[in-house]
Amino acid sequence: MAAVTEFVLLPIKPDAAPEAVASVIQANIATLLAQPGCQRVRSSRTHEDPNKLRLFADWASLEAHRTFAANAAAYGPFLQRMGGIVDAASFGPTNPRRPPFHVEFAAPPPTALDGDKGKSPIAEVLQVYYPSDVSEARRAEIYATTADFLGKLGAVAKGLMGEVALGWSVETDILFKGEKSRALVAVIGWTSYEAHMQTRDTEEFKKLIPMVRDIEGVVGMEMFHVSNVTTEGGQ
Incomplete structure (x- = not known):
């Protein structure tokens, strides 16, 4: 099974306090790294638009990530925390939500x-x-x-x-x-x-x-x- 890197784009609420965003991201990175097969997670605001936050998670395999997504006990709170900082109002017909994707480097x-x-x-x-x-x-x-x-x-x-x-x-x-x-x-x-x-x-x-x-x-x-x-x- 090939290793993959998960690419995540998070539009952050403009009024979200930086401390609150950092707390959520740190908690969710900890959750990711507690999963079998998650090797490292990188995070950064996008240089061109600081309201867009990017995550890059290295997984041993696509199956490892899918196993995490199927684990409601861990994945549910993960999504709930993320929902508190994501700017859902930014999504619409001309700017649809963009799910994560994986790259085989x-x-x-x-x-x-x-x-x-x-x-x-x-x-x-x-x-x-x-x-x-x-x-x-x-x-x-x-x-x-x-x-x-x-x-x-x-x-x-x-x-x-x-x-x-x-x-x-x-x-x-x-x-x-x-x-x-x-x-x-x-x-x-x-x-x-x-x-x-x-x-x-x-x-x-x-x-x-x-x-x-x-x-x-x-x-x-x-x-x-x-x-x-x-x-x-x-x-």
């Missing part, structure tokens, strides 16, 4: 996400969406092209930390612009947010980005930055 765990416990102070997370029925052979081609892009980026960009993770989502029904999609996720470690933005303004980057942006079948892309606090659990 080629070389787990994705250490570029480790933040305060790792080498990279900040991580860029790039999620590129493709049709839900993209074939296995086509996924392999897309993966190879994206890996080539990341290698060439490393040769010209300043501020990279030399940490990259790449993998496909397990789920094929991730909603993006109203369409069910499958995501190829790249995590790239940087010295700072500013270093990435400066790289994006270079001619070298502008020549490289079409390698990913113009891949046939791309539904769309999302990019954000996190500086995670990482909590380790039992292996």
Whole structure:
């Protein structure tokens, strides 16, 4: 069974006290790490929108996470606590609730996400969406092209930390612009947010980005930055 990283997006109530949010997140991280198979949990406000909080949980397998979700005694209080800080009013027809999804990285765990416990102070997370029925052979081609892009980026960009993770989502029904999609996720470690933005303004980057942006079948892309606090659990 393959290891997976769970990606969670939590829109936080604008009026939620930071102390209350921190208390809930700490309690729920403790709950996660008490589950068999949960190896570590990372958390961060999103650089681009501090009202969006991200969690990244490494699981030994998808089955381990599903076992936790089926355990009402542990999962019920977990959801109840989370409900107290999530901005449910932000959901609607143009902004539907986005359930967690899982990524099988080629070389787990994705250490570029480790933040305060790792080498990279900040991580860029790039999620590129493709049709839900993209074939296995086509996924392999897309993966190879994206890996080539990341290698060439490393040769010209300043501020990279030399940490990259790449993998496909397990789920094929991730909603993006109203369409069910499958995501190829790249995590790239940087010295700072500013270093990435400066790289994006270079001619070298502008020549490289079409390698990913113009891949046939791309539904769309999302990019954000996190500086995670990482909590380790039992292996």
